[in-house]
Amino acid sequence: MIEGRDMTGGPVKLRYGLVGGGPGSFIATVHRMSIAMTGAAELAAGCFSRDYEKTKATAAELGIAEDRAYRTFAEMADAEAKRPDKIDFVVIATPNNTHYEAAKAFLEKGFHVSCDKPLVFTVDQAMDLVKTARAAKREFMVTYVYTGYPMVRQAREMVKAGELGELRVVMAEYPQDWLSEKLEDTGAKQAVWRTDPKSAGASCCVGDIGTHIENMVHFVTGLEIESLAAQLDTFVEGRPLDDNAFIWLKYKGGARGNYWPSQVAIGRENGLKFRVYGTKGALEWEQENPNVLKFAPKGEPVRLLTRGNGYLGDHAKRWTRMPSGHPEGLFEAWATIYEAFCNTIRNHAAGAEQHPFEIYPTVVDGARGVKFVNDCVKSSREGAAWIDGSFSG
Numbered sequence: 001m002i003e004g005r006d007m008t009g010g011p012v013k014l015r016y017g018l019v020g021g022g023p024g025s026f027i028a029t030v031h032r033m034s035i036a037m038t039g040a041a042e043l044a045a046g047c048f049s050r051d052y053e054k055t056k057a058t059a060a061e062l063g064i065a066e067d068r069a070y071r072t073f074a075e076m077a078d079a080e081a082k083r084p085d086k087i088d089f090v091v092i093a094t095p096n097n098t099h100y101e102a103a104k105a106f107l108e109k110g111f112h113v114s115c116d117k118p119l120v121f122t123v124d125q126a127m128d129l130v131k132t133a134r135a136a137k138r139e140f141m142v143t144y145v146y147t148g149y150p151m152v153r154q155a156r157e158m159v160k161a162g163e164l165g166e167l168r169v170v171m172a173e174y175p176q177d178w179l180s181e182k183l184e185d186t187g188a189k190q191a192v193w194r195t196d197p198k199s200a201g202a203s204c205c206v207g208d209i210g211t212h213i214e215n216m217v218h219f220v221t222g223l224e225i226e227s228l229a230a231q232l233d234t235f236v237e238g239r240p241l242d243d244n245a246f247i248w249l250k251y252k253g254g255a256r257g258n259y260w261p262s263q264v265a266i267g268r269e270n271g272l273k274f275r276v277y278g279t280k281g282a283l284e285w286e287q288e289n290p291n292v293l294k295f296a297p298k299g300e301p302v303r304l305l306t307r308g309n310g311y312l313g314d315h316a317k318r319w320t321r322m323p324s325g326h327p328e329g330l331f332e333a334w335a336t337i338y339e340a341f342c343n344t345i346r347n348h349a350a351g352a353e354q355h356p357f358e359i360y361p362t363v364v365d366g367a368r369g370v371k372f373v374n375d376c377v378k379s380s381r382e383g384a385a386w387i388d389g390s391f392s393g
């Protein structure tokens with residue numbers, strides 16, 4: 001743990017442990033590569049799979065000592081807590097059904113936590129993690145990575161500065177096509193667990209990508225949902241969870257929104273996009289062209305703002321790594337949220353305040369996302385009824 005380590009010689013390199021990331025897994029590798037990009041932390045321990053032989057093989061591949069390759073995440077939390085060279089934080093990159101128990105186990109042993117989304121299954125579990133993290137005074141990131149893009153941070157700054165005026169309408173979508181056939185029947189593991197309520201939770205499409213829309217819109221606009229109505233559908237026969245949804249929103253203050261997550265939209269890949277309209281202007285951004293932000297000030301020609309230029313705000317400048325014209329992408333966005341998280345852990349240990357640029361998605365954002373997913377499922381089961389969608393964290 002960083003507390004008690006000599007910090008006089010400059011920034012201390014943090015140590016972290018990884019839960020998930022066994023052979024053939026997807027997102028844990030992205031976590032590892034982006035953390036490496038920051039240079040802020042190194043992998044020291046892991047429980048990479050439920051199968052210990054696979055965990056040992058992955059540990060050997062990644063150069064992790066055998067005594068720090070663990071059979072279970074509970075054993076890892078316990079054993080690491082007793083080591084003088086213990087990890088500072090844990091990364092949880094397993095299917096959704098393991099997040100709650102794993103996060104709780106590490107928080108209770110005093111570790112900072114980075115957990116993937118959706119945070120957990122139920123609002124009670126989510127609020128329990130919020131409470132536990134606060135009581136333990138631990139940092140807790142939920143990896144809503146898209147908030148790490150510089151031009152998304154630019155959009156947020158522009159909304160905050162009032163450049164759009166009063167917000168009226170939000171249109172946001174996240175269409176994909178990878179589940180437009182019954183991929184789960186081929187054994188593709190990412191499809192198998194996402195379409196199974198036991199491992200994914202009450203929703204596939206809203207839980208997996210609708211939650212990214214909700215987080216993105218909240219991050220950029222600060223709008224709080226007042227009520228929502230949702231229609232969740234399953235187009236692929238025999239699939240027990242949703243693969244498409246339409247969600248209508250009323251925000252506090254009078255703005256209105258419309259979200260469309262889909263996993264059956266042929267030709268669409270990772271098309272996360274938002275359009276925000278206010279009384280003075282509008283903004284538009286899409287994940288597949290992330291270095292560009294379209295700004296339409298009322299009565300003036302539409303402008304394309306591009307990353308890396310001097311006319312951008314401080315947040316976009318702070319998180320730009322390459323000069324303009326050299327594209328930055330998803331790995332850099334991951335590195336940004338991890339760098340902010342690691343710097344906050346260091347500041348925390350040194351008794352310093354969190355720097356205003358060092359924003360990362362927190363456990364409260366994760367809990368808001370869980371409430372949103374559950375509200376959408378509830379509304380849809382009630383025939384797309386309008387229900388209370390408010391959240392207080």
Ligand SMILES: NC(=O)c1ccc[n+]([C@@H]2O[C@H](COP(=O)([O-])OP(=O)(O)OC[C@H]3O[C@@H](n4cnc5c(N)ncnc54)[C@H](O)[C@@H]3O)[C@@H](O)[C@H]2O)c1
Binds near residue numbers: 024095
């Ligand atoms: N933030 C994002 O943009 C983003 C993107 C993709 C996935 N995700 C989230 O990341 C998580 C993992 O998704 P994925 O697609 O990488 O899954 P995956 O199936 O590719 O990998 C999951 C890994 O976890 C391991 N695992 C399962 N249970 C375990 C346990 N109890 N202990 C140790 N290891 C265990 C599996 O063996 C596997 O190696 C999910 O919650 C998903 O929603 C987030």
